[in-house]
Amino acid sequence: MTLLEVKNIDMHYAQRQSLLQxxxxxxILQNVTFSLxxxxxxxxxGQSGSGKSTLGRIILGIERPKNGKVLLGGVNxxxxxxxxxxxxxxxxxxxxxNSYHSFNPKQKVFDILAExxxxxxxxxxxxxxxxxxxxxxxVELESALAQNYPSQLSGGQQQxxxxxxxxxxxxxxxxxxxxISSLDMILQKTIIQLLKTLQKELRLAYIxxxxxxxxxxxxxxxxxxxxxxxxxxxxxxxxxxxHPTTQELFNxxxxxxxxxxxxx
Numbered sequence: 001m002t003l004l005e006v007k008n009i010d011m012h013y014a015q016r017q018s019l020l021q022x023x024x025x026x027x028i029l030q031n032v033t034f035s036l037x038x039x040x041x042x043x044x045x046g047q048s049g050s051g052k053s054t055l056g057r058i059i060l061g062i063e064r065p066k067n068g069k070v071l072l073g074g075v076n077x078x079x080x081x082x083x084x085x086x087x088x089x090x091x092x093x094x095x096x097x098n099s100y101h102s103f104n105p106k107q108k109v110f111d112i113l114a115e116x117x118x119x120x121x122x123x124x125x126x127x128x129x130x131x132x133x134x135x136x137x138x139v140e141l142e143s144a145l146a147q148n149y150p151s152q153l154s155g156g157q158q159q160x161x162x163x164x165x166x167x168x169x170x171x172x173x174x175x176x177x178x179x180i181s182s183l184d185m186i187l188q189k190t191i192i193q194l195l196k197t198l199q200k201e202l203r204l205a206y207i208x209x210x211x212x213x214x215x216x217x218x219x220x221x222x223x224x225x226x227x228x229x230x231x232x233x234x235x236x237x238x239x240x241x242x243h244p245t246t247q248e249l250f251n252x253x254x255x256x257x258x259x260x261x262x263x264x
Contacts, residue, residue, distance in 0.1 A: 009068035043220030093166035097178035099158035110146040116168040
C-alpha cells in the first residue's frame with residue numbers, strides 16, 4: 001500500500017551575491033515526483049548540492065515547496081487540519097547527521113526519550129518509565145544510560161538515542177538524512193544493521209538520504225539518483241543503471257580493504 005506520494009515538487013530560493021544586486025531565483029528542486037510503499041526503504045543519493053536534503057525537509061514539513069504536493073496516507077501535508085497535522089507529526093519522524101546537536105544538552109537520556117510521550121500521550125510516571133526502558137532495549141543500549149547526559153555518550157550511543165526517540169510514537173516513516181555519515185566505518189555498519197532489524201520488526205518505512213551509495217545500496221529496496229535538483233535515475237533491485245551521475249557515484253566507492261583500491 002502506498003504510504004507517501006511526492007508530486008511535482010519545485011523549490012527555489014531568492015539569492016543575491018551583493019547588496020547592490022537584485023535578488024534572483026535559484027532553482028533547488030525541479031518537478032520531483034515519486035512514491036513510497038509501506039515498509040519500504042527508499043534511498044535518495046546525489047552529490048553535494050543535488051537537492052536531496054532540501055527534499056527531505058520538504059517531506060518532513062520543515063520547508064514548504066513553491067509548487068507540488070506531499071501526501072501521507074492521502075493527506076496533503078500543507079493543507080492538513082490541526083488534527084491531521086498532529087497525526088502526521090506522530091507518523092513521520094527524522095534522524096539527522098549531527099546526533100549531539102539534536103539534543104538539549106541539559107536533559108538526561110531519560111528525559112529526551114520521555115519527551116514524545118509527554119507531548120502526545122497521557123501516561124503515568126511508571127508507564128512512561130517502562131516505555132523509555134523499552135526504547136533503550138530496542139536500540140540495544142543499557143538501561144543505566146538513561147541517567148547519562150548526551151555529552152557522556154559516544155557518537156554511536158548518541159545516534160542510537162536519536163533512533164530510539166524517533167521510534168517512541170511508533171511512526172510509519174522515518175527520514176534518515178545522512179544519519180550515519182558522521183560515524184566511523186565500524187559504527188556505520190552497526191547502525192545500519194540495527195536500522196534493518198528495526199525495519200523488519202516494526203514494519204517501518206525509511207527514506208535514506210545519503211551521498212554514500214554503498215551504504216544506500218545495502219539499506220534500500222530502490223534508489224533514486226538526484227542531480228541539480230532533478231531525479232535522473234531509479235535503481236531497482238536488479239541494480240542496473242545508465243546515467244553518468246550514477247556511474248560517478250559508483251566510481252567513488254572505495255573497496256573495503258586498502259589493498260583492493262586502485263590508487264594511481
